[in-house]
Amino acid sequence: MKRVAQACLVMGLTLGSVFPVHAAREALDKVVAVVNKEALMQTELDTRMDSVYQNLRQRNITPPPREQLRQQVLDRLILDTVQIQQANLSGIKVDEQQLASAIASVARQNKMTTAQFRRLLERQGLPFSVVQEQIGRELLINELRQRRVGQRIHISDQEVDIFLSQQKSELNSTDYHLQQITLNLPDKATPQQVAEVESKARKAYQQLIDGEDFAQLAIRISDDDFALEGGDSGWRRGSELPVLIADQALVLDINELTQPLRSPTGFHIVKLLEKRGGLSKLITETQARHILISPTALRTEAEARKLISSLRERVKNGEDFAELASNYSDDKGSAGDGGSLGWAGPGKFVPEFETAMNNTPVDGISPVFRSPFGFHIIQVNGRRSQDIGRQVLLDQARQQLYKRKFDTELENWLREIRSAAYVEIR
Incomplete structure (x- = not known):
């Protein structure tokens, strides 16, 4: 039977996604380490070991003996635990939409829909809830790193100018x-x-x-x-x-x-x-608005689709798209601006959304379509071919400087939180 390929989440996670191979073991459990009063169990370490071995085999890397690998995996497990603890103390949460989008991304990397991905996991005896929990942990760690490490990075305008003047082509x-x-x-x-x-x-x-x-x-x-x-x-x-x-x-x-x-x-x-x-020298940018209607505990999929379809008809009959977006859209970030998403280049949105947007003509309304977040309609207001001008170049330079500094600061921060944590190896 085909096994699920290991895949990194596409939102910038630096830890590889780890899918559990066994949800539980028959052997008696024991504590292998204590991290700030939280016990790490042997079954958790064994599960992580199995997952690492599976990942290495899929990458055609001959795994070392288990005892040689055990300390590396235990160190990673301890560090992950410290980060999850800090995320929880900071009140960082992963909402349902973030988790759904991440799972859809992993499924796509395995060339499947989310439903196919779930069925495959179940056939392999991997509870979907366990995989959801692990991906949620990855998202928590990523968000914590972006916040804690990001706030340590400061880039001045002078640094950007020097970077551009000295940059090797x-x-x-x-x-x-x-x-x-x-x-x-x-x-x-x-x-x-x-x-x-x-x-x-x-x-x-x-x-x-x-x-x-x-x-x-x-x-x-x-x-x-x-x-x-x-x-x-x-x-x-x-x-x-x-x-x-x-x-x-x-x-x-x-x-x-x-x-x-x-x-x-x-x-x-x-x-x-x-x-x-x-x-690439040129990119095509699209200016668009959208309305999102998400299924909820109080709104079924059928009801969500019916509502978005009725809104599309109202737009076609002459009602103002922006006003309907303000009143109905579940995307609270854009609803306040009439559903406006501004000018966006390739890669900003999930593939389902980007495909529908690219297939909609200027001044047109997309058909109803589904994304991991729910049902959408899009109104395209304009398109332009954008050359990489001075501002874009400055933005790219700032991003590249940020990424260049991020790895060094991440390494320093991880060492600091690990040394500050109470860790007892049993």
């Missing part, structure tokens, strides 16, 4: 697919500790030169967020990489790796897997 137009191994230094590391970590990094480098598999070595020893993915950090625009790594990406050949690189936080070994280039 090759970095700007090239995407890199990298693997990396990171060996962190302790806070306020002594010269002896630095020497010890550097020695470990040089030993790892020699193992790779001697033929050791990069992915397996990363799983065993790497300290960063990509360890359990075999060090695979995915595709990244060159200008979004930390400067230390970006400079190396420019000169590496495919499958070449760096010697250990020293950064303020540790030592890094980077391998270039692939690269690709090209920036």
Whole structure:
């Protein structure tokens, strides 16, 4: 039977989605760690171990022995738990629409509808509620990181100007697919500790030169967020990489790796897997309004579809779309502005919405269609072909600087919250 492919959520999650392989085990449970008064159980660790092994096999990476992997998985489980605790203390919530959209994204990455995805999980003995809970945890962690790490990043106009003036054209137009191994230094590391970590990094480098598999070595020893993915950090625009790594990406050949690189936080070994280039010069932007009617506990799917269909008829009969959106739309973010979504380029909306919008002519009204959020109609008010002008370039530069700083700040923040937490390994 086909197994569900591992997939990262498309909203910027840095942790891979982990689907449980067993909902429960017959063996007696026991506590393996305590994190700020919360007990982590052996069954939870075993489930996470099974999931990591399944993920590695699907990526054609030979898994290491379980005992070698256990500490890495336990460390990740502890760190995830600390982040979930902080999210809960901060009052961060995942609403039904966010969860539905995330599940739909995972289903699409597995080339299925949400309904097909659910049926496949059930055939495999995976309760849909358990998968929902895990995806919800991923969303919580992502939202917490965006808030906590994001507030630590400050980008001045001067930085943007310098970035644009110094930016290498090759970095700007090239995407890199990298693997990396990171060996962190302790806070306020002594010269002896630095020497010890550097020695470990040089030993790892020699193992790779001697033929050791990069992915397996990363799983065993790497300290960063990509360890359990075999060090695979995915595709990244060159200008979004930390400067230390970006400079190396420019000169590496495919499958070449760096010697250990020293950064303020540790030592890094980077391998270039692939690269690709090209920036589009023009984008098509659409200006549109929409009305969303969502099924609820008090409104069935049939009733929601009937209401949105009646609203579409009223628009066709001459009633003002904006006024109807203000009075009826369940998208509270746009309803106050008559359903206006402003000018939007490709990739801003979920695929169902973007397809319907792109297929609707200017001054036209879309048919009723379904998205993960409910039933919609769209009114397209205009289209334009937008060149990448000065403001767009500034926005892109700011985003790239943000992403470049995010990884470094994330690493620092994770170390801080981990060291501040009470953790007892049993």
